[in-house]
Amino acid sequence: MAADKLFSNVRQGVPRVLVVLTDGASHDDVVKPSEALRNTGVMIFSVGLGTHFKIAQLNAMASDPKGEHVFTVDFPQMATIITAMQEHLCKAAVKAVAEGTIRDMQRDFMSSLANRRGGGGYQVTQTTTTSGGSSSSGGVSAGGSSVSGSVNGGSASASGGAGAGGGCDLAFMVDVSSSIGGDANFQLVMKFVTSIFHSFTMGGAVRYGLVVFGSSAKVVFGFSQYTSISEVDSAVASVTLMGGSCSAGAGLTQCKSALFDGDAGGKARVLIVLMAGSSSDDVSSAAGSLKTAGCKIIAVGMGGSFVQTQLSAMAFSSSYVLSAASFSGLAGISGSMTTLISQGMIQCKLI
Numbered sequence: 001m002a003a004d005k006l007f008s009n010v011r012q013g014v015p016r017v018l019v020v021l022t023d024g025a026s027h028d029d030v031v032k033p034s035e036a037l038r039n040t041g042v043m044i045f046s047v048g049l050g051t052h053f054k055i056a057q058l059n060a061m062a063s064d065p066k067g068e069h070v071f072t073v074d075f076p077q078m079a080t081i082i083t084a085m086q087e088h089l090c091k092a093a094v095k096a097v098a099e100g101t102i103r104d105m106q107r108d109f110m111s112s113l114a115n116r117r118g119g120g121g122y123q124v125t126q127t128t129t130t131s132g133g134s135s136s137s138g139g140v141s142a143g144g145s146s147v148s149g150s151v152n153g154g155s156a157s158a159s160g161g162a163g164a165g166g167g168c169d170l171a172f173m174v175d176v177s178s179s180i181g182g183d184a185n186f187q188l189v190m191k192f193v194t195s196i197f198h199s200f201t202m203g204g205a206v207r208y209g210l211v212v213f214g215s216s217a218k219v220v221f222g223f224s225q226y227t228s229i230s231e232v233d234s235a236v237a238s239v240t241l242m243g244g245s246c247s248a249g250a251g252l253t254q255c256k257s258a259l260f261d262g263d264a265g266g267k268a269r270v271l272i273v274l275m276a277g278s279s280s281d282d283v284s285s286a287a288g289s290l291k292t293a294g295c296k297i298i299a300v301g302m303g304g305s306f307v308q309t310q311l312s313a314m315a316f317s318s319s320y321v322l323s324a325a326s327f328s329g330l331a332g333i334s335g336s337m338t339t340l341i342s343q344g345m346i347q348c349k350l351i
Contacts, residue, residue: 007042016042017089023049023075026057034061045085048072087319090343167267168345169223170200171209171259172274176239177246178214179277179305185327186241189274189302192330194236196272199338202229207267209259210236213251215244219258246277248310252286260293269295270344272337276302279310287314296320296344298337302327316344 007016018037034044046058046069055072062069068088073081172193180186193210200206207223221235251273260269271290287297299311301323308321315321320340324330 007037007040016040018042018044019085019089020044020046020061021049022047022053022058024052025054030057031060038063043069045069045071045089047081047085049078050075087317087343167205168200168270168341169207169209169259169264169267170270170272170341171211171223171255172196172272173211173213173248173251173255174239174274175246175248175251175276175302176212176214176242177277178243179246179303180241181276181303181327183241185276185303188327188330189276190236190239192334193274194233195331195334196337196341197232197236198229199334200341202227202232208232210239211251211255211259212239212242213247213254214242215247216242217247217251217254218242219254222259245280246275247281248273248275248279248314249281249283249286252283252290252314255295256286256289256293260290260295264294268345269293270298270341271295272298272300272341273311273314274300274302275306275311277305278307283310284313291316298322298340298344300324300333300337302330 006018038044044061044063046062048055048058048071051074053072055070058070058072059066071081071085174189174193176186180189197208202208208221208226209223210220212218212220220239221232226232226235255271260271290297296316297314298320299315299322301308301311301321303324303326306323308323311321311323312318322333322336322340324333
């Protein structure tokens with residue numbers, strides 16, 4: 001029924017997800033129909049309610065890995081699985097969007113090349129690996145220009161401006177206090193900020209903002225200030241070390257009043273906090289105000305002087321806390337960062 005009535009027409013670039021809720025044992029076969037759905041790209045989540053379902057049937061229906069796609073709960077406790085299901089649904093949706101984007105890029109470039117005469121060398125690549133998770137990548141190069149995309153453990157990221165999700169106001173709040181420990185570390189931090197900005201397509205749907213903080217906080221640019229990535233690059237390059245104490249609470253307050261005040265207008269809101277030191281002021285209250293405004297906060301600790309409990313107090317959830325033991329290690333969390341940003345974009349559309 002689901003295959004014939006719901007998933008018979010494929011909408012390009014749209015994730016296909018089926019959630020099966022059952023409180024009993026099926027009297028007919030579930031293996032072949034669910035396998036047929038999965039083979040067409042449908043992601044299946046199975047939820048057993050009460051005590052009369054068959055776990056073997058739930059596992060037979062669900063996509064892999066089973067630990068992320070099978071849920072069991074008694075009726076009075078159904079609300080307790082909402083957050084976990086939401087996170088896994090978002091992850092699945094991000095993965096489907098990213099993989100579809102890669103296929104579309106390859107198809108469009110190959111079509112273009114077929115109509116083009118002479119000049120240049122062309123290359124199309126795509127790889128898929130599975131080892132404790134899943135990873136896909138794809139790329140197309142033509143005459144010196146290139147686009148590429150990757151999916152890692154359900155995340156979506158793409159260089160050359162391909163992104164995932166819908167409209168989003170995405171901002172960084174960067175620690176430029178004396179906790180950074182000098183210009184070399186500072187340059188690594190700003191390089192990381194630039195790389196993340198370049199991972200998504202800037203335009204009407206996705207807008208960028210930047211706040212820096214030390215002993216005080218300053219808005220470098222707001223969401224409406226720039227319309228091109230080159231302008232953003234120049235603004236990021238103009239930032240200098242502020243020094244002084246690490247006043248993250250003041251930075252969060254500035255983000256709320258200058259960037260995330262008022263109605264979101266249907267856009268997702270994501271704030272990335274990069275923090276090297278221990279905040280000299282309270283972060284919980286200001287972070288709570290941002291969360292109430294619908295802002296998903298990703299809290300990142302850099303180096304060895306940040307306080308883990310402060311990161312946890314700011315972050316949207318425990319999975320939104322990242323850390324790099326050294327400033328040079330920031331590049332190593334880029335994949336996890338783009339995953340969380342992409343999830344934040346889609347999560348707001350699902351809530």
